[in-house]
Amino acid sequence: MTVVPDAPVTPAALSAFLRGVERRGLVLAQLQCGDGAAAERALAAALRAFSSQAAGRPMAGWPMRFWSLLATAPPLRREPMPGTWLPPFTALGRMQTSDRLALLLRIVAGLEEEPASEVQGIEVAAYRQSLARACPRDAAGNPDAQAWRALAEAAQQELRELSPAQVSRLAQLRES
Numbered sequence: 204m205t206v207v208p209d210a211p212v213t214p215a216a217l218s219a220f221l222r223g224v225e226r227r228g229l230v231l232a233q234l235q236c237g238d239g240a241a242a243e244r245a246l247a248a249a250l251r252a253f254s255s256q257a258a259g260r261p262m263a264g265w266p267m268r269f270w271s272l273l274a275t276a277p278p279l280r281r282e283p284m285p286g287t288w289l290p291p292f293t294a295l296g297r298m299q300t301s302d303r304l305a306l307l308l309r310i311v312a313g314l315e316e317e318p319a320s321e322v323q324g325i326e327v328a329a330y331r332q333s334l335a336r337a338c339p340r341d342a343a344g345n346p347d348a349q350a351w352r353a354l355a356e357a358a359q360q361e362l363r364e365l366s367p368a369q370v371s372r373l374a375q376l377r378e379s
Contacts, residue, residue, distance in 0.1 A: 237286020
């Protein structure tokens with residue numbers, strides 16, 4: 204087997220990667236901390252840190268590194284979280300910080316269990332427990348698949364419907 208060294212990171216490759224994750228990063232941060240300004244600060248810090256580290260890492264590892272940097276941003280880790288969550292996301296505000304992050308890594312970032320557990324720095328079993336605690340429940344206390352789908356769809360709608368000002372700000376953050 205021939206080993207091919209990683210190609211040098213080009214500014215275009217880095218910019219394309221960041222464009223691919225910035226919307227999800229912003230929405231995840233907003234829904235995690237319930238505070239748009241704090242979310243933007245956390246995303247900006249993660250983008251800066253990632254950009255400074257990307258050249259020394261294989262491109263295949265970029266997604267894990269980006270999500271790990273964002274997930275460890277102090278505004279996203281506070282307990283209790285002082286933010287405000289409006290409908291349809293009010294249930295997020297009642298969750299423990301780590302449980303909410305587990306859920307958002309799944310429905311916003313699209314990470315499967317193993318990568319999401321790595322991002323949070325926990326075992327897969329602990330991630331599953333966190334995700335189970337975050338799962339919407341019906342009146343009888345059972346997992347509510349319909350509420351889960353509604354929450355996931357609402358998060359996806361947030362991704363699609365960023366305001367022009369938010370999109371412009373993301374471009375500024377990416378280029379800074």
